[in-house]
Amino acid sequence: MKKQLFYAGWLLALAAGSFCVWRFSAPSAPAQKQAALPAATSASETMVALLNEPLLPLPAMPDLDPRKVSLGRRLFHDPRLSKNNTISCASCHNIQTMAGADGRKLSLGIEGALGKVNAPTVFNSGLNFKQFWDGRAATLEEQVHGPVTNSLEMGAQWPDVIAKLGQDADYVTEFKTSYGEGSITPDMITDAIAVFERSLVTPSRFDRYLLGDKTALTQREQEGYRLFKEHGCVACHQGVSIGGNMFQTMGKMADYFGDRGNITESDMGRFNVTKDDRDKYKFKVPGLRNVALTPPYFHDGNAATLEEAIQTMAKYQLGAAFTDEEVGLIIEFLKSLNGEYDGKPLEKSSE
Template identity: 55%
Template sequence: MLAAGGARSQPLDEPLTPLPLPPVQDPAKVELGRKLFNDVRLSVNASVSCASCHRLATGGADDRPFSMTASGQLEPVNTPSVFNASLNAKQFWDGRADTLEQQIEAVVQSPREMGNDWRAVIVTLGNDSVYQADFKAAYADGVSAANAQNALASYERTLLTPDSRFDQYLRGDTSILTTDEKYGYQRFKEYGCVACHQGVNIGGNMFQKFGVMGDYFAARGYVTEADLGRYRVTGDEDDRYVFKVPSLRNVAVTAPYFHDASAATLADAVDVMFKYQLGRLPSEEDKRLIVLFLKTLTGQWQGKPL
């Protein structure tokens, strides 16, 4: 690998690792999954698709605080990005799904989201001659719920955004970041942000309480059912207000932030993290540097910057 100026670069020994390229997938399954991802007929009243909330043009998330569902209600939590979701250890803010397939199965039949029934979805798809041919080309047994879920998951596994400037830095091109951006990464590590936002997805691989060093919800002034987080899955009191740590990849283009969409800007989000997760009071300069670093995490999809 050659760095700027022609010098051969070496990967850096860091706690974070570059994103891989998308895995090789069956093209027929991926194309079928892409069609399904954009098809409103997966919802009970043909009003929303996966792409309605996971907008690829806005970082794979939704630029609204809460997405509108097929029921006409707003989602109780902010929509996370579908980009790089396949690299998360769990799916959903509360981690109730282990795989993309489980996440897809749940969303389609959730009364608050698509509100449909998989049997009805398969009847709809099976009555479409184009889908009949597409499924037959991708799966020997044709149209089925399991195959639809697998096709969607296959497509989502292609939605990786490698080659951010930070990825290039990790691969050894140390000139790709400015001095301030490098200082921002240094502060990110020194303050301990990297303890939770770690690994290839810079998050997504562990759970943490929202409000480790202070009562975030008391300060906010109210608690909703969605705020209970992981507790709703396990019933364990230790999991109250616990959420999956979100990935920070592409964070500069996925505002607003947190499960409750309470932070409108990166600077707001950094303030909340310092106060309630770290119990630290950083200087304004350190916060500025960290925000600059976070902006280097914006990657590329299909070779184009997000």
Template identity: 45%
Template sequence: MSSRYVVLVTVCLLAIVLVLAMQLKASQQQHQWQKEVEIQSTGVTYLERKVEAPIQPLPVVEQYDIAWARLGKALFKSPLLSADNTVSCASCHDLYNGGDDGFSVSVGIKQQLGERNSPTVFNSVLNFRQFWDGRSPNLEAQTPEPIHNPIEMGSNWQDIIKKLKAQPGFVKSFNAVSKEGVTTENIIKAIVAFEASLISQNSPIDAFLLGNTSALSTQQQRGYEKFVSYGCVTCHQGRNIGGNLYQKVGRLDRVPSHLLDDVGRFALTQNPQDKFVFKVPSLRNVALTAPYFHNGSVDNLSDAIRIMAKGQLGLDLSDEDVADIEALLQAFTGELPRSLAE
């Protein structure tokens, strides 16, 4: 027996042992709650819940700084952050209706139309990047962009700080959380503290993943089996059921032409491989966030399911398949984040 053969066999055995050890560790962690600090700058702490499945339950907000979050909520809802005092963050991200605005593209100052569909703000802290093209690495970097965008809010920090300092309520709230008072850094910190607390609660899919088999109907369970076996989880998995990778909108010869009106990340990177590539959207609360896709060109879930099945997976789904998967997607809807009630 040659030494080369012995080395090869040894390497293979070590690889098998490593895989088995990882699987054992994963099985030991099933349904285990793990404490994990996600956002250092905002003091938000989550309890992470892990299961052996491609889709993971959302973490639970264990604690957050209520004073910072309340200030952030007030800023989120304030039109003072826009140049003409007509647009707030909540104008495009309705906190009580899915976290988006229900339009194909949003309306900014002077009734200007944006270029892409507004994603939900709920669970956005869990996305690996922000915006459809992923141009911002986190919420801290994302927050200033719509404020400075001339089509969206069209403002600047100097004017915003001046307006906020003229409001005794805001001055009092800022001074209560920071000796520096109203500053650019504190505005961003407060908004991010609020957004980082916006984790949906108690969705049927999470209850099912955590062992409550009756949380999903028979049809929804069929939909879950198809969602996994057909390959939907290739892109839509993890805690946010998406939001954690980039993907081309689909095979260009299989997707409708109205989805090819935007070159996606290519406009940012100028890399030909990024043409028609976008961040995969989260499917959390997807039943509440129509219309769909980067340009909001698809009005209902059943059409979106058929388009993705054909464009990404090469599948022509039956009416029953579509109905089952759509029923599952309804189970991705969670209750409002607790910070909206506190």
């Protein structure tokens, strides 16, 4: 009897032991999961990719918190972000009447100070791979910080700005609903403005054309697009922003700055950021959406008209000369890039 019990005990022990080993033994080599491929593209995007167009249609608007968008819109238009309450972001990036720019060669900052570069449009700025002409900000949030504290632009200090905004009960409530309890911080302000700026996308007729609607562009506009591609503009002005995804040396095929003269520190471009000699005169290639509405052109605002800008580009960047007919067609194409915001076509009021 005793013996039998012992045998039963040993059997039990073996069973328990095996269970433990089975339960807690993890496979030593974890299963190699195949990483998911980049998200599948929609049918129209696939089609565009198949055609291998150098230009890409605007993506769908990103999912943004509407409360932050509206808070950002208010901040964007609020002159209290400047030292003496005279300049707001919108002063140089007028989204109502100036297509997100100011129409000036160089922008006017606080107390009439003259800026050092031409103000680019704020529309579609979220699509740029970097911010500022010299790409010194990697994100919109970083970018917002620049003009607010720049002594020539808004000339403010964050503590002053926050003190001013903190006196506005509406702001305090809005910041609380968007960012929770706690006092307002510079990060909250730049975040709200950046979120608002990401909402500034302008789909155009050209996007409809890219998505397959061949009637969206006139024959002349289509011809202009063909020339735009054939003449190599798309080597740099390409992708969804029609630019804004690389740096390029100004004056690749001819000496732009030598011809223009009077070289300033800003003309050093990307060099100011990297201090690498090879980056001298390099600038971020600007996107061309709404370009017809945002003269003058280039970082120095030196080209007053599209004709001038196109011919300058042909000479200094392409090493080519375009006929007036070609330039006219390309301009017609560029005008098809004028987009809509808030359901209305962008405008530039003539001064």
